[in-house]
Amino acid sequence: MGDEQVDAAALIAGMGQRARAAAGVLATMPSAGKAGALRAAADALRAAEDAILAANAEDMAAAEAGGLSGAMLDRLRLDPARVAGMADGVAAIAGLDDPVGTLVSESSRPNGLKLQRVRVPIGVIGIIYESRPNVTADAGALAAMAGNAAILRGGSEAARSNRAIHGALVAGLSAGGMPADAVQLVPTTDRAAVGALLAAEGLVDLVVPRGGKGLVARVQAEARVPVLAHLDGINHVFVHAAADHAMAQSVVLDAKMRRTGICGAMETLLVDRAYPHIAALVAALAARGCAIRGDGTVQAMGYDAASEADWDTEYLDAIASVRVVDGVDEALAHIAAHGSHHTDAIVTEDTGVAERFLAQCDSAIVLWNASTQFADGGEFGLGAEIGIATGRLHARGPVALEGLTTYKWVGRGNGQVRG
Amino acid sequence: MGDEQVDAAALIAGMGQRARAAAGVLATMPSAGKAGALRAAADALRAAEDAILAANAEDMAAAEAGGLSGAMLDRLRLDPARVAGMADGVAAIAGLDDPVGTLVSESSRPNGLKLQRVRVPIGVIGIIYESRPNVTADAGALAAMAGNAAILRGGSEAARSNRAIHGALVAGLSAGGMPADAVQLVPTTDRAAVGALLAAEGLVDLVVPRGGKGLVARVQAEARVPVLAHLDGINHVFVHAAADHAMAQSVVLDAKMRRTGICGAMETLLVDRAYPHIAALVAALAARGCAIRGDGTVQAMGYDAASEADWDTEYLDAIASVRVVDGVDEALAHIAAHGSHHTDAIVTEDTGVAERFLAQCDSAIVLWNASTQFADGGEFGLGAEIGIATGRLHARGPVALEGLTTYKWVGRGNGQVRG
Incomplete structure (x- = not known):
């Protein structure tokens, strides 16, 4: 020494x-x-x-x-x-x-x-x-x-x-x-x-x-x-086939764009292939000034391509990676592979699918029909926070x-x- | 590598x-x-x-x-x-x-x-x-x-x-x-x-x-x-001035001698100088086959001397270090300086002193009028145990x-x- x-x-x-x-x-x-x-x-x-x-x-x-x-x-x-x-x-x-x-x-x-x-x-x-x-x-x-x-x-x-x-x-x-x-x-x-x-x-x-x-x-x-501590907040919103479109749009826009620089911001949007308003949802996000980096389906709508690295990136900026997935299982698999166990949300009117997502998504905070930007001690009623933890022991979220x-x-x- | x-x-x-x-x-x-x-x-x-x-x-x-x-x-x-x-x-x-x-x-x-x-x-x-x-x-x-x-x-x-x-x-x-x-x-x-x-x-x-x-x-x-995990079980029993003598003797003998090789065994006996039966208590322990290593007061009764290292030693054997202390505060100070935050006990009929000990003793398990050998998941009603933890986070005891x-x-x- x-x-x-x-x-x-x-x-x-x-x-x-x-x-x-x-x-x-x-x-x-x-x-x-x-x-x-x-x-x-x-x-x-x-x-x-x-x-x-x-x-x-x-x-x-x-x-x-x-x-x-x-x-x-x-x-x-x-x-x-x-x-x-x-x-x-x-x-x-x-x-x-x-x-x-x-x-x-x-x-x-x-x-x-x-x-x-x-x-x-x-x-x-x-x-x-x-x-x-x-x-x-x-x-x-x-x-x-x-x-x-x-x-x-x-x-x-x-x-x-x-x-x-x-x-x-x-x-x-x-x-x-x-x-x-x-x-x-x-x-x-x-x-x-x-x-x-x-x-x-x-x-x-x-x-x-x-x-x-x-x-x-x-x-x-x-x-x-x-x-x-938490290192990353690579947070997902999964818009399920049975999501209410107005709610999906409002939650996704808030989760991504309310404040882009906080750890609770959405980084990746996952949309169910069976969701009827994929193009409208992505367009609404883009119209709010968010750069879109999409998979093949999204690129076909005229947006930029996401690289493999994008799925693992916390932008903390007005950028979203967007992937179209086949149902809740593929959404859960994507989150398991690329998430950071911080905050992930599902938007759906289907209680069964929602409860499956809440049970199987292995993150400190899992939300149903609410913006990921609620990930905050004050918003959770704790009155304050020393931080958000994504480890598995002692205290989470x-x-x-x-x-x-x-x-x-x-x-x-x-x-x-x-x- | x-x-x-x-x-x-x-x-x-x-x-x-x-x-x-x-x-x-x-x-x-x-x-x-x-x-x-x-x-x-x-x-x-x-x-x-x-x-x-x-x-x-x-x-x-x-x-x-x-x-x-x-x-x-x-x-x-x-x-x-x-x-x-x-x-x-x-x-x-x-x-x-x-x-x-x-x-x-x-x-x-x-x-x-x-x-x-x-x-x-x-x-x-x-x-x-x-x-x-x-x-x-x-x-x-x-x-x-x-x-x-x-x-x-x-x-x-x-x-x-x-x-x-x-x-x-x-x-x-x-x-x-x-x-x-x-x-x-x-x-x-x-x-x-x-x-x-x-x-x-x-x-x-x-x-x-x-x-x-x-x-x-x-x-x-x-x-x-x-x-x-726990590394050491340097556990203390403090016999307070107001302890019942029969109870003190029974708890101390059990804490030390029931099984000497387990992590919940007492290693150091602290006795209040004002306790009227110090000699009888130490003699009872010695009569059960426990080697005594004492401070000056105990040595004057004819027992071996404890070295400074003894206070920090987990014998896991039929050996006890014994120290006479001036009241609960000196007992707590000794435990703070030499304990391993595993299991420490007080024997007393004085509720106020007992509650002070329970509040101030900074160990995973603190006991009043009970043997330290209860430090066990089965005895605590957990049905089993993966181990005893002396760290401060997530789970203790x-x-x-x-x-x-x-x-x-x-x-x-x-x-x-x-x-």
Whole structure:
């Protein structure tokens, strides 16, 4: 290991030990105490608006001088409305139901031993993110409300903004009675710190990457600790023969075009060969400004050809690959071969076909007669989200407070022995 | 990569693809269908008793010739009672409640979208085990009953026994309507196959190691796929000042001495300095044949000294480290510093102290007035167990059918778009 890596490992080890100690306090903080601390943090963020905007102006100036792209600059930029939104978000998290302490299951054994599974915090959560400084407040508040200590590592271009936000957040949390180490910010933008965080087995219980595919791929490849994430959202809408045409058109247009850059956007449209309005549906999508890359049938309608790679591509843009399939089985086979287990939908009036699709489609989120763009913690009623997970263990789909907890077994006896 | 690794990777890739296809069928098999197939497999195991015992006799002869230890020979040995026990175990798993399809949560959104979280199988589960051939039947049946395809990799010393058991199991499962690839056995004892299984991201969704610490440590160190396991069971019993003496003695003797070699056995006894019967308690343990390694107070009673390493040691033997602590806080601090998050217990008549211990002790299983040797899926009413997990995500403590499932989000709408 180079000196840099040794230093980073020592830095993260120290932060991890302080986080573990804070997590011990957070684990048994009453819900009202955590909520009060979060509301104090929201107030502190509002009060620190000037300092946060000043720090952000410095980050923006440096980013512009460094030639960052317009999209990245927009993600980095804060204004009074965005600071207020951040504070409101933290206050909203304080209003969510606290999963900690709730019962997962309960039983009484024949020998009289009373067993419960009780929700408890996971412990220490590392969050690695890019240029959006609001993640500092959102992710820190979500982790802490679920009783976890957080170690945050934001993008270097947002370092000043993150320090200002983190300073206000922690001042508020501390004033509200949380340990100061409940939410820590890695004080260096040295990339070795990310490696150390990903290698911190026993110190960091879970890492959540928040950002583009490059970040997520690196985290998944390097991590020695569990990761909650999604890499791709190659989402499908399958329009079945028995779909209502107006509904199909409305769902497909929303799924693809409402916002093309989000992970819940449709990337591939699958249409049943027996659907009577294939041409009209594809034309409606094209008329909305969506580039079409189709299979043979679609090409015969005058659209561009999809290459094999198109079926595996997350465009995040106004482009759709379109394939005509023979019924729900071929649609399911296509999704199994090319999907990313994120969000897939069917449009049909046939309940039997719909239920078969919902049962057999192996994705974190499966929808019937609804747009894939609902794939979002807020839309699912979770009040917030730390991210969307496409792994198979622990938590899938939108993850909020409950997904940031685990359980333990609690047994109460009166002297039972196995004998 | 050497040729051996290339071959192993290709072998596991092929098995993984067949397992994924089988998992697709298993995922939507009705509970009664899975249970029927398992009962057919139990019958097939009973019918194959002669062939299984003949194969086992060959393994035993080779193991004896190879100089295996008595304990390993005992784990490897099958007899008619053990074969019958294996068949009964498979039939018992068929009788367990199927978690697949059960609701985790349900809600209706203001826009009319109806959301459910529904339990589904994890997918493909790799199980890596050592000399006990019964794991072939137990683990395969548990995985399949929860709708998962299993890839089994047993110890080389049990290869003939495992092939015979696997052959009977799969013949029964197939006759009962399950895909033949529902439970596959890695056909080579080449160690590279274990490496390939641990590296099979995207093909294997979870690996469960079943065996000694060496195996678990290797799996945890090498795995690129999620692992469900426990490495150590450094379990504590804390006898509080307000413990009932007869109960304390009975719980401590059972926790340490009932079976010393199981992961739920107590390794360290913590006694409150204010407990009036410290000497009698330690003497009772010693009188049962347990070697005592104590702190200064215990040494002053005439026992051997514990070294610093003793507090971090899982003896799995008739040895206990014993420390006198100042109250529940020092007990909790000791467990936090030296425990392995497996199973820890308190004995006390003081409800407030007990509840504090249960809330603050950060282990998969925490018990009040009961022996740590209850740490077992059967004792917890799960009907079986694939293992005990001390990680923090997905499933903790004894893991059976429910822990071998995950969930997906199912949304049913009538044309909802985000707009």
